[in-house]
Structure formats: structure tokens, C-alpha cells
Amino acid sequence: MNQGSVLVFGGNSKDRKQKIQSIVESIDKNLLKIGHPDFLEITKEKDKNSIGIEVVRKLINFFITKPYSSKFKIAVVYNADLLTTQAQNALLKTLEEPPPYGEIILETKAETLLIDTVVSRCKKFEVRVNPSSQIFKYNINEVSKMDLDQKFTLAENLAKKERNELADILEGWISQERDVLLKEADENSYLNLNLLIKVRNDLSETNINARLALEYFLLNLK
Numbered sequence: 001m002n003q004g005s006v007l008v009f010g011g012n013s014k015d016r017k018q019k020i021q022s023i024v025e026s027i028d029k030n031l032l033k034i035g036h037p038d039f040l041e042i043t044k045e046k047d048k049n050s051i052g053i054e055v056v057r058k059l060i061n062f063f064i065t066k067p068y069s070s071k072f073k074i075a076v077v078y079n080a081d082l083l084t085t086q087a088q089n090a091l092l093k094t095l096e097e098p099p100p101y102g103e104i105i106l107e108t109k110a111e112t113l114l115i116d117t118v119v120s121r122c123k124k125f126e127v128r129v130n131p132s133s134q135i136f137k138y139n140i141n142e143v144s145k146m147d148l149d150q151k152f153t154l155a156e157n158l159a160k161k162e163r164n165e166l167a168d169i170l171e172g173w174i175s176q177e178r179d180v181l182l183k184e185a186d187e188n189s190y191l192n193l194n195l196l197i198k199v200r201n202d203l204s205e206t207n208i209n210a211r212l213a214l215e216y217f218l219l220n221l222k
Contacts, residue, residue, distance in 0.1 A: 005095040005104045007080075007119060009111045011127030011175075012168035016107050019127050020076055027103060028070045037068040040075040044082050051077070053087045060094050063102045072101050080106035081113035081204060088118050095121040109167055110197075113204065128175065140173045140192065144221045151218040159211035163203065166210065170200045188222035195220055 006023060008016050024031055024039070031039040040062050044051050059075050067073045077083070083091070091104075095118065098104055111119050146154065158166060177193040180186055199217045202208045 004098050004102075005106075005122045006125060007106045007108070007111060007114070007122035008125045008127060009108050010171070012171055013109075013164050014168070015127045019125060020105055020107060023103075023105060023125075024074055024076075027072050027074065031070055031072070031074055036070075038070040038073045040073075042075065042077045044079055049082075051079070051083045051087055053084065053090050056083070056087045056090045059091070059104070063094065063099050067101050072103055073099075074103040074105065076105045076107065078107045080118075081108040081110075083114075085115060088115050092117055092121065109171055109200065109204065112197075113201070140176045140221075143173075143218070144192075146218075148219075151221075152215065155211055155214035155218055158214050159209075163210070167200065167204065170196060170203070174200065191222050 008019050008023075010016070011019075021032065028038075030036065040059065042051065042055055042059060059077070062075055063073060094102075095104060106114070106118070106122060108114060111124065143151075143154070158169065161169075174193060174196045177189045177196065180189040181193065195217055199213050202213055203210060
């Protein structure tokens with residue numbers, strides 16, 4: 001069933017992609033066939049650090065024509081937080097008034113990484129981290145109990161991972177701290193959560209050295 005504009009956030013990248021797939025399948029599973037003309041996937045180009053307005057224009061033009069063989073056209077923007085502010089603003093009208101056959105799905109780690117006017121125009125689906133599918137063996141409580149040498153070694157090893165994999169680990173820890181706070185008002189969990197969000201955003205939005213950012217986080221972990 002068509003839902004207009006959708007924002008999928010939270011969890012890790014694998015779980016978010018699975019959620020997107022389920023949304024597309026609920027509309028028309030045939031759209032997932034490779035090269036389907038009514039399905040558009042947008043990602044950051046390898047040689048660029050952001051997704052610019054020219055890519056948004058491509059998305060808008062995609063919806064100008066009616067579907068080729070399906071009843072619907074779907075465009076998915078992965079890592080939508082990499083859209084420049086200009087690109088996000090250019091997308092607002094289409095998000096608010098997509099054609100009756102159009103569906104736009106934005107994927108991002110956290111809704112706070114997008115401008116408020118984009119978020120407000122989307123139906124939101126939050127993906128919660130499934131502990132059984134975690135790619136990292138340490139929970140945040142175990143990490144906090146490590147000695148200094150262990151923390152420096154951990155920071156070194158994590159810094160070698162791909163940014164997407166590292167982001168998934170941080171999202172897992174964020175989810176763990178949020179779960180603690182939902183059960184009790186724990187001051188340390190509150191401080192850790194804010195610290196995690198800062199490090200995650202720094203790694204996502206700047207060229208900060210990953211190892212230094214991780215060492216800063218681990219040394220300040222309560």
C-alpha cells in the first residue's frame with residue numbers, strides 16, 4: 001500500500017535495508033527485480049562526501065512520468081543524512097505532495113541528522129536494534145569496565161572498520177543506553193548516551209580521525 005513519504009531510521013544499516021525491502025514488497029514486490037524502471041535507488045557517489053541538489057533533481061524528474069509497468073514508482077535515498085541542506089530543501093515539495101503513484105523512502109541512522117522540515121513530512125519507521133543480530137560482541141556495560149590498555153586497543157581495532165560498520169556498532173550502544181534509561185533514570189547512561197550521539201554525529205558529519213574520536217569516547221565512558 002502506498003504511503004507517500006517515509007523515513008526509516010535507527011538500528012543498523014542491515015536492519016534498515018530489510019525494513020525498506022519489506023515496505024517495497026508490501027507495495028509491489030516486482031519492483032525489487034534488478035533494473036526495474038519504476039524503482040530508483042540513490043546513494044552517495046564514491047568520490048563525493050555528500051548528496052547534492054543535482055541528485056534530488058534526478059529524483060524529482062523520476063516522478064514526472066507515470067509508472068512504466070507497476071502501479072507505483074518508488075525512490076529510495078540511502079544515507080539521506082548526506083543530503084546537503086540545499087538538496088533537502090529542494091526535496092520538501094515532493095515529500096509533502098508526491099504523485100498518487102509515488103513513494104519516497106529516506107534511510108538514515110537517526111532522524112536528528114535531517115532538517116526538521118524533512119522529518120515532519122515523512123511517516124516514520126524506527127528500526128530497533130536486535131541484540132541477537134549484533135555484529136559486535138561487547139555490550140556497553142562490558143566496555144565501560146575495561147582498563148585503559150584494553151580501551152586503547154579497542155579504539156585501534158574499531159578505527160580499522162568501515163565507517164558503516166562502525167556506525168552500526170555505535171547505534172547498537174546507543175540503543176542499549178536508551179533501553180537502560182527507559183527502565184530507570186540512570187545519570188551515567190544519560191551521559192553515555194549524549195557522548196555516543198556526539199561521537200556518532202562527528203564521525204558521520206566531519207572528517208574527524210576515527211581512532212581519536214573513539215579514544216575520546218572510551219576514556220570518558222561512565
